[in-house]
Amino acid sequence: MPPITTPQKHRKPNHSGDLLRSPANVQEDGVQFIPVARTPGLPAPxxxxxxxxxxxxxxxxxxxxxxxxxxxxxxxxxxxxxxxxxxxxxxxxxxxxxPRNPRFDVSGATLNSIYIDSPSFLNGDLTFLANFSNPNGKIDVQFEFVGVELYFRNTLIAAQALQPFAQRRGEVRLQSVHMISSEVFLSPERERELQDQVNGNRVVYTIKGTFKVRTSLGLIHITYWLYGLCTVELSRPPSGILVAKTCRTKR
Missing domain, CATH: 1.20.5 (Single alpha-helices involved in coiled-coils or other helix-helix interfaces)
Known part of the structure; x- marks a missing residue:
């Protein structure tokens, strides 16, 4: 004999929502619904x-x-x-x-001494007169950095930094620069070449200048770098004088 089954009641779907109930329908089918309190001023769902x-x-x-x-x-x-x-x-x-670039030149030089210590260390003393000129008639310039280096061939033998200075339009400035070489190593080839130049009464040095220049025209200011290059020929020390020179200045 088949078992007797009790038909189950089916709830009809409530399309109005089961979560929001009125206080009168707090409990239904054994399920308790708690009414939700609404915050004053906020709209209903x-x-x-x-x-x-x-x-x-x-x-x-x-x-x-x-x-x-x-x-x-x-x-x-x-x-x-x-x-x-x-x-x-x-x-x-x-x-x-x-505007034109300021110019760097060598007006005079004196080779005071050249002494090569063993093994191949150069000691020397050179004094030269640097010539800075501003060829512009309406523009002032300011040398914010002035660096000078002395070379024999491609070997740096002395270096010095000068004090910054200003130049008015058309102004020329002469400044004495004393370069001292102390215990500078020379290769055997460069040592022989320098000895030959001293014996031949014609020593060739290269003077390089690096300058940071500021050009001023009213409220307009432009800063740029200039590079001076001078090749000087001097007679042998102790009273070596400037015999010939070639100078140029470029950006």
């Missing part, structure tokens, strides 16, 4: 899509940032225009005035 409570979209958030973006763009545009105007004015001024 069924009112969230009501026209009186529109949903905030990302487009409206972007609209709030638009004035700030436009302000930044305007500032960048103004800054770019100012830079362009300043650049054009500077270019026109310098094309009209045609």
């Amino acid at each position: 069924e009112q969230l899509h009501h026209p009186r409570f529109p949903r905030q979209t990302p487009a409206k958030k972007a609209d709030r940032k638009r004035p700030l973006i436009l302000c930044c763009a305007a500032l960048c545009f103004v800054f770019a225009v100012v830079l362009i105007v300043v650049g054009v004015v500077t270019l026109v001024v310098f094309l009209v005035i045609k």
